Amino acid sequence: MALMPKRAKHRKSQRGRIRGNATRGNTVVFGDFGLQAMQPGWVSAQTIEAGRVAASQYLRNEGRLYIRVFPHKPITSIPLETRMGKGKGEPEYWAAVIKPGTVLYEISGVTEEAARMCMARLAHKMPIRVRFVKRKTA
Amino acid sequence: MAEVLKVAARETTGKQHIKRLRIAGLVPAVLYGHGEQNVNLAVADDDLAAMLRRHARVVELKGAVNEKALVRDMQWDVYGIGVLHVDFSRISEHERVSVEVPIEVRGDAPGVKEGGMVEVIVHTVEIECEAEAIPDKIEINVKELRLGGEIHARDVALPSGVLMITEGDVLLLHCVKPKVMGEVAPAEGAVAEPEIIGRKPGDEEEEAAQK
Numbered sequence A: 001m002a003l004m005p006k007r008a009k010h011r012k013s014q015r016g017r018i019r020g021n022a023t024r025g026n027t028v029v030f031g032d033f034g035l036q037a038m039q040p041g042w043v044s045a046q047t048i049e050a051g052r053v054a055a056s057q058y059l060r061n062e063g064r065l066y067i068r069v070f071p072h073k074p075i076t077s078i079p080l081e082t083r084m085g086k087g088k089g090e091p092e093y094w095a096a097v098i099k100p101g102t103v104l105y106e107i108s109g110v111t112e113e114a115a116r117m118c119m120a121r122l123a124h125k126m127p128i129r130v131r132f133v134k135r136k137t138a
Numbered sequence B: 001m002a003e004v005l006k007v008a009a010r011e012t013t014g015k016q017h018i019k020r021l022r023i024a025g026l027v028p029a030v031l032y033g034h035g036e037q038n039v040n041l042a043v044a045d046d047d048l049a050a051m052l053r054r055h056a057r058v059v060e061l062k063g064a065v066n067e068k069a070l071v072r073d074m075q076w077d078v079y080g081i082g083v084l085h086v087d088f089s090r091i092s093e094h095e096r097v098s099v100e101v102p103i104e105v106r107g108d109a110p111g112v113k114e115g116g117m118v119e120v121i122v123h124t125v126e127i128e129c130e131a132e133a134i135p136d137k138i139e140i141n142v143k144e145l146r147l148g149g150e151i152h153a154r155d156v157a158l159p160s161g162v163l164m165i166t167e168g169d170v171l172l173l174h175c176v177k178p179k180v181m182g183e184v185a186p187a188e189g190a191v192a193e194p195e196i197i198g199r200k201p202g203d204e205e206e207e208a209a210q211k
Helices: A045-059 A112-123 B015-023 B045-053 B203-210
Strands: A033-037 A041-044 A064-067 A073-077 A090-098 A103-108 A130-134 B003-009 B026-032 B039-044 B058-063 B067-076 B083-090 B096-106 B117-120 B124-130 B138-141 B150-152 B171-176
Touching: A033 A112, A041 A045, A041 A073, A045 A064, A045 A090, A045 A103, A045 A112, A103 A112, A112 A130, B003 B026, B003 B045, B015 B026, B026 B045, B039 B045, B045 B083, B096 B117, B096 B171
Parallel strands: B003 B058, B026 B083, B096 B138
Antiparallel strands: A033 A103, A033 A130, A041 A090, A064 A103, A073 A090, B003 B039, B026 B039, B058 B067, B067 B083, B096 B124, B117 B171, B150 B171
């Protein structure tokens, strides 16, 4: 089963708008290096998982990967070749709402070079522009 | 020898004025401490960047004020690229201050050869020392860290004149087997749905019948 909440208050949610920048979750906290979003967007549970797989294949049991985002938002869609109307579509997948500045993944226990290589592989999976960041010291 | 930083007095406060100040290449700052009046300052962002490159913690302020100060706090923008604001705290000669200092892992742990990895739990420690002698980092040697071994704050060797403020039994790092990242099985057929809070099992069937 893909990443999704265990319990939810409502089955469907409104789309909403992504306004402003991330004021929380915008620094590297757990690891030494991170991948920071530079654009707003939705990152689906499938994409988050694809990133995790790409990272774990590169890391091969070295270091540790932290996933800093979780898909809380149900995204609905209307089936193909369906006439308009008849209400809102059914939940299709779950997505994380990403504001610019959000740190998506973090890595620890590897060299900077290895972390950069790993994050580059991960960045290719992302639907938004991202950048490599380091932990801020002092 | 402390880093010299040119500062100008800042008369204006408020969002609009500060915005203009930043566009002009200045960073707002404040100087406080020792029970004296706070002073609003402005620092050139190039000078501040140079100070950051040299990892200076204690600076000699010149210009609007001529005092020695400790960089107490810094506010960064969303991406952590630009400095938004700096807090300077007045210090006197030989004054002891408590600051957060990052830790750095040195050496190769034998536990890594045994199939483990060194996991840092706490990345900074709080220490007390003379303001002039704040270390850039606290080095922790892991040459004797075997698999399952732990290093607590009390185990850290500190430079002379430095006192650990962080409680002794705080775990800083340990050598553990890498956690296998939980595999997420692909969803089969229809998307599984989470439990809806406050909804009984029969409700869904009723809704479907109404449609």
